[in-house]
Amino acid sequence: MNTAGFFCFLMVHGLGWTLNCSSPTPDSLFQELQKDLFSKKLIRPVKNLRHSTNISLSITVVGILGVNEKQQSLTTFIWQILEWDIEGLSWDEQECGIRRISVPRDMLWSPDVHVVQFMEDSASPQTPFVYLDNSGRVFDDRPLRLVTSCRLEIYYFPFDVQNCSLTFGSYLHFATDITVSAGSSAADVLSESTDVIYTQGEWELVGISIAPSVLDLDVGSYSEITYFLTLRRSPALYVVNLLIPSGFLITVDLFSFLLPPTSVDRSSFKMTLILGYTVFLLIMNDLLPSTGNATPLISVFFSISLALMVASLLETVFITHLQLSSTSYRAVPHWLSVLVLHYLAVIVCFPPLKKSNRKTVSLHQASAGMKNTIHISVPGLQNISGDTLTVQQCQDPVLDELRKMNKHLGTIRLQMEKQLQSSRSSQDWQTMGVIIDRLLFGLYILFISVSFITIICIWTFSSSLAT
Structure with a gap:
């Protein structure tokens, strides 16, 4: 093979071109880049268009700005790092005087990588420069403020753990043109994000996982990579402002059973508690998340608590009526007497009634x-003669x-x-009233105990899921 044929072989197979700087100065290197690279920014930097360009992508989460339950969206602030190679480009560090140089972003071809779940225009600061090193490697690091869709599960609020995803891929280029791969491992991304994160609000970043994927459509396949973010809510604010005050009001209503049922103060006291609890729920309504597809467990807890308070008030009215108007009632039906005075009395540990020793004159x-x-x-005399x-x-x-x-x-x-x-x-009617009063008192204690045990278990369960 002659010399001319050898050079043609090199050009066809694209072994690359080396920039020849006339002097080790920035002007000399820029002139060479202007002549051999910047003029070709409109096409993908490959020697053969059948070759795909591998985009190495890595992110660092530096801020969790907010979660909107109504819009089902997540707002984050990240650093996005893209790296790709310009095939065949290189220069000698000694000849050109520098190994890496920053060049204007608009002077180079750049991939159209976007986030699939985006919901709003990015209000990100502009970074007009990228790095280019002497091996043809482009380093593009830019900050992004992302508002992305995220399916939020608020059933365990305020002890919920959310799993949101950020999927990066090319908007136009197929997988045959651009492939996206992870630039760092999930452990490195989580470690770096934990070190540099500066705002979390009520959310804590507890886990990151990475999964490459391919989106298959009728027109072609797209290469994508997905980052799964695991976020855990800090429940301290809601525990202090919601659960503890609600627990106090329920406990006060519980101890109101110690007041005598015949007292009018007991009914008025319970009515005041219900009014106060309703005002409390109205004030705290803004702290509760609201979505159209789920109801938080804490809202169910509040509803049951309010229903139990109303039931205790109705029970107090009923018991008071029994105590004050029982003389005008007929005899207690046999089935009701057996149910309440025999079975329910045993359940609530009510002492059995003593039989009367009254004797009559006939x-x-x-x-x-x-x-x-x-x-x-x-009465009291024995049978004697006479x-x-x-x-x-x-x-x-x-x-x-x-x-x-x-x-x-x-x-x-x-x-x-x-x-x-x-x-x-x-x-008998009064005794039934006392037994029913004791029964509801026991149900109150049972509900409060089960509720707090359930909340503690949910808190522990959500924490174990996050870890």
């Missing part, structure tokens, strides 16, 4: 054909008087039995 008129006899049973008074051969006026007395005593006895039965029925 009058019996002798039947026809027998002697006129009046039997008087005196305890029955037999009146025989009495005069008619005396019999009439005795009969009248018998009728009057029978009437008195019936009235006393009615009063005793009414008193027993009233006592």
Whole structure:
């Protein structure tokens, strides 16, 4: 092969060109770049357009500016680092006097790498220069303020952990033209981001993972790389402003059961608590996130707490009515008496009712054909001979008087039995009221205990997910 053929072989196979600087000065190097590189900025810097350009991409998260639950968006501030090679370009460091030089960005071809999830125009500061070293490597480092879409799960608020993604890829070029690869490992990105991050607000960056991918469409395939950001909310603000005050109000309502049910102060006290809790929820409503597809668990907790307060007020009204108006009620139905006085009383540890030792005075008129006899049973006396008074051969006026007395005593006895039965029925209704009051008091204690244990478990579970 002759000399001319050898040089043609080098040019065809693109072994590259070396800039020849006339002197080791910036002017000399710039003139060579202007002649051999800057004039070709409109095309992709490859010797053969069938060759793909590999874009090395790395990011550093320097700020988590905010999370918008309504818009389902994440606002971050990152440093984006792009690196690619200009095929065949090189110069001698000794001959040109420098190894790396900064050149205007608009004088070089640059890839159209963008974030797939972007939602707003980037309000990023302009960086007009990039670095170019003597091996043809371009180093493009620029800050970006990104507003990207992120599917937020707020069920565990304020102990939630969010997983958002930033997908970088070329907007126009297919994978045959531009391939995107990770410039740093996920551990290095997380370590550097943790060191330089300057604002997090209520969010903490706890994890980063990287996954390359290919987007296949009808027109072609696109090379992409995705950074998965794991963010954890700092719950201290919401614990202090939401959970603790709510717990205090529920505890006060719990201890209001110690007030006597017959007291009017108990009802008014509970009404004041409900009013205060409603005002508290209205004031704290701005702190609660709101989305159309999910309801936070803490909102369910507040709703159940308010419902339980209202139920306790209604129960207090019912118990007060039982205590004050039970004398006008009929006897307690048998099924209700068995359910409440026997089963529920055991559940709430209510002491069993003692049987009454009351004895009654009974009058019996002798039947026809027998002697006129009046039997008087005196309580507490044993049966002895002579305890029955037999009146025989009495005069008619005396019999009439005795009969009248018998009728009057029978009437008195019936009235006393009615009063005793009414008193027993009233006592049963009042006892049922006390048992129901104890039952709701136990439900209050159970709800508060389960709620706080659940919150602690959710907090622990979300923390373990983040780590």
